[in-house]
Amino acid sequence: MFPPRANDYLGLRITVMGLGHFGGGIGAVRFLAAQGARVTLTDLKSAAELSESLDQIAGLSLEALRFGEHREEDFTSADLIVASPAIRPDHPCLEAARSCNVPVTTEIGLFWRHCPAKVIGVTGTVGKSTTSALIAHLLQSAGQCVFLGGNIGGSLLDKLPEIGPADWVLLELSSFQLMYLNAERRSPRVAVVTNFHPNHLDWHQSLEEYRHAKQTLLRYQTPQDVAVLPTDTEFVNWPTNGQRVEFGCDVDGPDSVGVTRSGLQLHLGDAIEAVHWEHTRFRLSGFHNRLNEAAAVAAAVAAGVAPQACAEGLRTFRGLPHRLEAVGEVGGVQFYNDSKATTPEAAIAALRAFDRPLIVLAGGSHKGADLSSFAAELAGRAKGIALMGETAPALVQMINATAAEHDAKAEDSAAHSRSGAPPEVHLASDFRDAFSWAVSQAHAGDIILLSPGCASFGWFRDYEDRGCQFRFAVETLRS
Incomplete structure (x- = not known):
């Protein structure tokens, strides 16, 4: 059972599977404990290995803490499971929960269910974080209120009281997160796929499973939504009911953003506009970042930002740590x-x-x-x-x-x-x-x-x- 409102978790038995180090598990535990849920936290790592994360939930009233093991009864007797997306959805404990009709979600799924704002989702093999941060910067520079989360920026569950229907939430989404979201049939208002190459084949059982997970970003869109996709033939058959906007090198067809020698050429709706830049004025190195900029501008325009405002935003974006x-x-x-x-x-x-x-x-x-x-x-x-x-x-x-x-x-x-x-x-x-x-x-x-x-x-x-x-x-x- 999923409560219809974020404050309806009082007294529910909820198992959080995997605390981790990256914020999602921590955010879920904090949120659920604050709502009065009876939270059991279970993780295969030891308490010593999780000491930094445990410090961030110290003082919370939890039902139980399990380290070094997962107990099946914590899953089959729960009202809800919140799993780390790093754990495969077919884990035996999660399958046992489903066999008892216990719903399984993730921190992202939990947030999305209660998020009142419009969502922009970004995925791809590479370039997700830079493109996500750039879209958020373009929206913020144009005066829009945007919240950045998912794989970048930490859990947004504690921000739910601040988020309104007129705002935008931007989520960087991995294939692991998308595998879970597929079961919940969720796709964003604006979907951006930066590219697709074989990856995480040590976790996914096949390249097709990896592709299917990524396609979740588009699969449940409606005709009112927008899908921003590369021009590569790989994406021709990716499923979406949303309006397709393509980006790539020298693209000049309808509903597209093309990278040219001088800047970006936008063909969106009935408007044709050029956004020009001198490459030396930008902080991001490499042609791959020109493509990231094209995808970001397409998404920002879909979210209501004027093209020339995007040009100004591109000039002030500083990039992210650990990325060139x-x-x-x-x-x-x-x-x-x-x-x-x-x-x-x-x-x-x-x-x-x-x-x-x-x-x-x-x-x-x-x-x-x-x-x-x-x-x-x-x-x-x-x-x-x-x-x-x-x-x-x-x-x-x-x-x-x-x-x-x-x-x-x-x-x-x-x-x-x-x-x-x-x-x-x-x-x-x-x-x-x-x-x-x-x-x-x-x-x-x-x-x-x-x-x-x-x-x-x-x-x-x-x-x-x-x-x-x-x-x-x-x-x-x-x-």
Whole structure:
């Protein structure tokens, strides 16, 4: 049973499965406890591992705390389950709950059910966070009230009393969250898909399952809704009843936003408007960010922002940490933190953003993605590569195998910074070793780029920890 109002949880037995470190579980526990629910929190991790998160719910009156295990009776005897989206929906405890007609949702599903505002949802393999933050910035710059949440900005459950029907809520949504939302048949007023590449195949059972999850963002839209999609043929058959708006390079058809050499060309409804910019005036590097800007403008216009107001918003957007973030210059060497590049496609986009000699810190834990294109790009564009983590042995083999072929095919000698010489490759023993080696290879005018193309787990807690360690290393070098 789902209460029709947010204040109707009094006395209900609710099991929160997975506290985690990223705010969703914490937000759910706080919200439900404040409504008087009888909350049981269960997590496979120990209390010591969750100490920072537990500090944030200290003092709340909870029915039970379970660590190191999940008990089936906590699921079958509950009135509602709020699961971490990192846990697959077919987990045996969740299946047991459903067999007893106990509804299962997530923190996002809980929020959406009680949210009075219009929702903009953003998903995609890469570019979600930058595009989400940029859309929110464009709306705020135009004077609209917007709340940013989902995978970015933390839980919005505690903001429900502040959110009204005239506001916008912007949710960055992962495939994990969307798998749960599919069961609740939820799609947003404005849906934005940045791109689609194979990812998380260590979690999803197939590429088709991953695609089906992403398509949830569109599946339950109505004709009054808007779907902002890339022009790629991949998206032709993605299901939506909403109005399609396409974005991409040199797109000039109806209902589209095209990226041109001079700016954006908007064909929306009966209006044709150009939003021009000088690329050097913007803080975001790389062509992939031009596409993110096009998607963001399409979404903002769908939400009522005038195109020229979008142009002004683009000029004032500062970007996000860990996403091609310029973190300093030492001895004429520039350092960029792109730790959020956890997929090969994201790292490839970062490599293509620069036309100066690159020394790259790459590699990490494996998510099942094909790394061959990333290895080829490293071989063709980097003069030095420090390889890290689980994927390092495979990457070094692929780099060595493709370096000569890449040399023969390189067309852009300016971008091909190694001038025909094979890259120096170093298998790092730890992050300090990787960073020190990269610095030893660099000269004035070079760029040292952290763009791993892989997940962070193993050497780091998460991508933020990896990026912060890179920042700290640069600061230490500077001092």
